[in-house]
Amino acid sequence: MREKTTKAHSTSFISGIKKMDIDDDAATLSASEYPISLDSLPAIYFGNDSDGFDSQAPSTRYNSIHRHSLSTRTIAHYCRLEQIGEGTYGQVYRSKCLNPTLSSPKGGEIVALKKIRLHHPGYWGIPPTVIREIKILKKLQHKNMVKMYEVISSKGVEDLDWEDERDDEKRKREAKNTSTTLPHIRHEGMGRSSLISSHTDVAQSDDVNAVSSLQMLSRTDIAKKKKKDSMSDLEKLRESYKGNLFLVLEYISHDLTGLLDMAHKFTEIQIKSITKQLLEVLEFMHLRNYVHRDLKVRFFFERIVFILSLHKSLNFDASKTSNVLITDTYEVKLADFGLARSLESSFIGRMNHDE
């Protein structure tokens, strides 16, 4: 599997932990309210689809689209070509648009698909930072900001990442000890939970399928939920969403780190142009009282922080990829607005409430 070769991603299991930085409007959302938040998001379409990776022939996938309503936009309308990055909530792929609509990219156009896992051991639903990023990308448009075309869904579970599989293997072994079979566990996307929550033996339940999404339940709680009949509506709703969300973004060929790592030497005028464009987009954001809060060229791994991160009360939030992107023609495109926020609310009547 493609992800296996990209062994860089061992740390992504930390990403889901958390209390997150809640935005003004998103402030009303809490983990338990996520299903509702799906409706409040702008222009998100949920639909059925086969969750095709590029192993599937385009023609087959095209047919699968036509089995469903044309009004729904899903991952089946795109073909993923290559992983180009790792976000906080999932991989980023270079992809091709197969089935365009008016609002989407043109057919055959190359885009970046940013995967957002909705069913994750550390959280369930749409993380507030993602809601924030979508809102900001919808609200602010600038020539030096990456463009968002649409937000699409996949119903059904992704190919699991290798670390998910590893954790699932471990889970299976644990399950054997408790002599329970786990028919669906592989598809529960809960691989990493053992690292961030204390109840590693969720597998005790007969109804693993139902329980696995309820990451935060204690063992006693789980025992109570053994019977499917006893599931609340909310739990059923949670179970019904297991797919991922994809932000369809403008594809930019380079990032600053990639270029610097290639020992690419910029000329004086190129440096000046890049700096100017960066300052221009910052001016644009700042004048509108938005602060990006995550500008960087490269990132590194803080080992101590990694250990601390095993403790679930700690808060982690940062995109793990460089976010100053550069097109082939030296245009700067700022990306990753997950940490960006509006300062307005703090100045107007909310001096004492934020975060």
Added chain:
Amino acid sequence: MTSKLAIFIFCTLIDNLKLHLISGSINSNEGEYTNKVITLWYRPPELLLGETKYGTAVDIWSAGCILAEIILGRPIFTGKTEMDQLKLIFDLMGTPNERSWEGFAELKLIRTGDVTIGKEKRPKLRDKYGARIQPATALSLLEKLLELDPRKRFTASRALHHRYFQLEPIAPDDPKDLGIIDLGGDGTGYHEFQTKKRRVYAER
């Protein structure tokens, strides 16, 4: 526990891939922004000193770090911990005092004594990088972007009016005039992720 250890060891092995995680926040106070934003190397001193009522100036510091990095070809402040990062910043930009940064003593970590400003240090940016950061206007802009006091730090608008952008060579209005980035290769682009991947393959 064994698995955690194993994972830790594994992560140490892939350390050269430098995955970043922003440091953990234990910020339980309601009422302020978290100061645990921005990757450490690009994080401004006020955040490192515990400021939670910050503004857009935090982005400008990061932009300054980026400008320095593009010119030097490597990051300018590469601290291993928050304290280390602060030390590197003060070593290069000088230690703050009431004259250079009014009110810095009120910042949380100074007040609590977690950070003490030792012997006064003078700014060394010009001595250390004066020869490498050229033209001179770039160095002077950099000083304004890497101003310790966020209130004195240039805003983006002000920075765009700096002499650096008015002297030749002047950046074209349309960056396309600069030509096309051509690195050879397969034309799929050079993202950090990909260059790392390529390097991993190359090392095998």
